[in-house]
Amino acid sequence: MSDFKDNLSNMMCLDLYLEARSHTEYENLKLRIQPLNHASPLLGLDLYAASFQAEVELGRRKKDLQDILDFAPGFNNQIDPGIILNTSYDALVLTNLAQKIQWVNKGFSKMTGYTAGFALGKTPRFLQGKDTKEENRNRIRQKLLDKEVFTEIVVNYRKTKEQYKCEITIIPLTDANRNISHFLAIEKEVA
Structure with a gap:
């Protein structure tokens, strides 16, 4: 998890980070990603x-x-x-x-x-x-x-x-x- 946080802080967004992972790594990380209860109406x-x-x-x-x-x-x-x-x-x-x-x-x-x-x-x-x-x-x-x-x-x-x-x-x-x-x-x- 520490590696995940360190790498994430250097990335611009979670999508880019996850895209760079292998399928197996992605499946393991997917379980730890918690969606927000609410979202801003716009992404930016x-x-x-x-x-x-x-x-x-x-x-x-x-x-x-x-x-x-x-x-x-x-x-x-x-x-x-x-x-x-x-x-x-x-x-x-x-x-x-x-x-x-x-x-x-x-x-x-x-x-x-x-x-x-x-x-x-x-x-x-x-x-x-x-x-x-x-x-x-x-x-x-x-x-x-x-x-x-x-x-x-x-x-x-x-x-x-x-x-x-x-x-x-x-x-x-x-x-x-x-x-x-x-x-x-x-x-x-x-x-």
């Missing part, structure tokens, strides 16, 4: 880890979608689930018509360093700073007035004062009378 751990991470990410997105619909059930028919489930993003921010933050997902705190409690009631301008360009601010103001979906990249600042570029897609949401009442921002840090 790196593939399994990537698959697992993708499942975790999808679960996070489903939770974000459910949280926003729980917060504002009137938006059920307005928010295309595919936008949240199939889009890569770091944060979701819901503002009212006055652009005051009403709700943020957990990703917002992770990306900015600010808690949800701190952000609620403020405008997203608190994330801006000296390198946030005025022309970007003006474009965003105009596009909000146009009340159409748009994407813009802005320079924002974390709580630590570290600068980052943020791609923001804004989706206007309407009330029961079809008047715009909120904006949903889908935010992603970009290089």
